Amino acid sequence: MDVAALAARLKALAADLPLPALDTADQCLEAAQAELKEASRESNAEIGLRKLGAARERLDSARVRLTEAAAAIDDYLDGIGAGAAAAPTAAAPKANAVQPPQVDPRRWWTDRVNELCDRTGAADPQQVPPTRLFNELLKAAGDGNAEAYCKRLRDAGPRTGVKLPGLAWPLVRTLAAEHLGRTPTARDVPGLRDQCADKVRSLVPKAEPDHIGAALASACTLGRKGTDDENDAARTAAMGPALVAALHRLSKSERRA
Structure with missing residues (x-):
């Protein structure tokens, strides 16, 4: 030696x-x-x-x-x-060794939300309570204002954004039950997905049908996972309020009928 x-x-x-x-x-x-x-x-x-x-x-x-x-x-x-x-x-x-770059969570969130919503723009960081953000997203979704929907979600950042599914899933489950007239099961997910897909994708264009189905399965079957990528927190957050708005529209259409 x-x-x-x-x-x-x-x-x-x-x-x-x-x-x-x-x-x-x-x-x-x-x-x-x-x-x-x-x-x-x-x-x-x-x-x-x-x-x-x-x-x-x-x-x-x-x-x-x-x-x-x-x-x-x-x-x-x-x-x-x-x-x-x-x-x-x-x-x-x-x-002189090359160190892997540090990931900035907010930057990642901004880029990912822009990608999902098929838009561009820098984030204007906003510190808002999760419930307020959720209500603002529901209003934008109900109005069909995809630009406002993307901006609110992008500006919120990951710390608040990741809390959206916890607010959305109980409402998704309730509205699905109201639409079906009974508690939703895994068998109902494909039909609900097909009925909600257009509305959801008008707000989140890069949400594929499989992603929407996985989100519905998670909400309607009490946490049983679908085929979505569980690590994509931005996509899961983006679909929550959009699904609530889509199911709410279904219920309103049925009441009018």
């Missing part, structure tokens, strides 16, 4: 020495010891104070030994010319 490889292995070994973990453990033991001391004032029984004290002594001894081992490794690395002075050269390749 050459000197560089040996130095790299020794540095990795030194970095893995669990000194921080021992410090954390000692803090936990110290806190436990303080609580036991308080409890012992009201009890004559041996409740482990001596054993806890002995454990802290052993922990302290282990910490000293680890510190000595780390110092010995540093001394050896200095002796072979691979100590702290040489470290920057060895670490240079890591500094």
Whole structure:
């Protein structure tokens, strides 16, 4: 083994020495010891104070030994010319390594909502309660205002947007039951999907029939999953108020008939 490889292995070994973990453990033991001391004032029984004290002594001894081992490794690395002075050269390749970009949740939400609604535009971040957002989306959906629907959803951001299904699904289930005259089941999902698809897609054009069916299945069968991608929070949120509006329109049409 050459000197560089040996130095790299020794540095990795030194970095893995669990000194921080021992410090954390000692803090936990110290806190436990303080609580036991308080409890012992009201009890004559041996409740482990001596054993806890002995454990802290052993922990302290282990910490000293680890510190000595780390110092010995540093001394050896200095002796072979691979100590702290040489470290920057060895670490240079890591500094040049390509790091994966951090995902900005709001940016992702904006792009995804624009894609689903087949529109463009930057978000104007708004902090609104989920119920207010839900009502605003229902109004836009009822008016057939796809532009306003997209804007409200886009501006809300992921933190509020992901709460929409929790507000939408009970209404979807209630309206579906009103339309069917009974509690909806999985067998009813294809028919409901076909009746709602045009209205939903007028607001969320990139919502495919399978996605609409999966959302209906989740709402009407009390959480049983359909074939939709469960990780697409933006799509699930976008379809909730649109489905409520579509089912509400079905119920109104039936009452008029």
